[in-house]
Amino acid sequence: xxxxxxxxxxxxxxxxxxDRKISSEATLPTTSTIFxxxxxxxxxxxxxxxxxxxxxxxxxxxxxxxxxERMPFLAAVKEAKLRTFVTPGQQLSIExxxxxxxxxxxxxxAKIRADGKLICDATLxxxxxxxxxxxxxxxxxxxxxxxxxxxxxxxxx
Amino acid sequence: xxSTFESIANIIAETCDIxxxxxxxxxxxxxxxxxxxxxxxxxxxxxxxxxGIKLPLEQWTQEVNDGKATTDQYFVLKNLxxxxxxxxxxxxx
Numbered sequence: 721x722x723x724x725x726x727x728x729x730x731x732x733x734x735x736x737x738x739d740r741k742i743s744s745e746a747t748l749p750t751t752s753t754i755f756x757x758x759x760x761x762x763x764x765x766x767x768x769x770x771x772x773x774x775x776x777x778x779x780x781x782x783x784x785x786x787x788x789e790r791m792p793f794l795a796a797v798k799e800a801k802l803r804t805f806v807t808p809g810q811q812l813s814i815e816x817x818x819x820x821x822x823x824x825x826x827x828x829x830a831k832i833r834a835d836g837k838l839i840c841d842a843t844l845x846x847x848x849x850x851x852x853x854x855x856x857x858x859x860x861x862x863x864x865x866x867x868x869x870x871x872x873x874x875x876x877x
Numbered sequence: 878x879x880s881t882f883e884s885i886a887n888i889i890a891e892t893c894d895i896x897x898x899x900x901x902x903x904x905x906x907x908x909x910x911x912x913x914x915x916x917x918x919x920x921x922x923x924x925x926x927x928x929g930i931k932l933p934l935e936q937w938t939q940e941v942n943d944g945k946a947t948t949d950q951y952f953v954l955k956n957l958x959x960x961x962x963x964x965x966x967x968x969x970x
Contacts, residue, residue: 795915796915796918796919820922822921822925822931822932822934823921823932823934823935825921827922845918845919
């Protein structure tokens with residue numbers, strides 16, 4: 721996990737397109753400039769970044785379900801609950817599933833656990849649009865490879 | 878008044894916190910009721926679930942953008958009701 725670069729997913733653990741669900745893992749760094757401000761002497765993972773980690777995991781599910789041809793953008797966050805503090809070095813297990821596959825949008829539910837304990841959960845809505853440019857397509861493909869998603873793969877169908 | 882219209886009027890009232898009495902078959906969801914595209918996703922989700930269909934929002938938007946249709950055809954509620962009835966009928970065919 722590289723907080724400053726919004727790289728919040730280390731690896732995809734499981735992608736099940738048939739059941740429309742995904743899980744990922746991420747380990748918080750022990751040091752980060754973000755922890756210097758949030759908060760001095762009491763470093764905590766910002767709640768908005770926990771939501772972003774859920775959104776990235778759910779987003780990869782939507783990308784895979786759309787065969788890597790379209791891009792989901794986070795559009796709404798509902799029923800978000802941040803249940804406990806997350807501190808540097810903790811390992812997170814993130815899971816998401818598709819609730820609804822709409823025309824140009826998707827609704828997902830996601831949650832994060834640490835040591836089996838529920839940390840946070842939310843309902844996340846995405847708009848699904850064509851990739852705005854080839855640079856983003858390239859970046860998404862590179863990121864997919866980095867986190868263990870093979871572009872075009874249909875894992876656990 | 879069709880039951881489809883009643884259903885979508887109730888969905889809109891509940892989803893967007895709009896007084897039910899102000900929603901009529903002639904209401905335009907965007908121009909009269911002030912529903913924006915993000916709120917309409919919530920409405921589409923509720924309609925998809927309630928009727929077991931998938932509103933073709935992307936196709937409708939494309940047709941409007943291409944000048945092949947007007948927003949009235951899809952977003953005036955009596956017309957939206959008719960489109961939903963067609964989708965439900967097509968599903969059962």
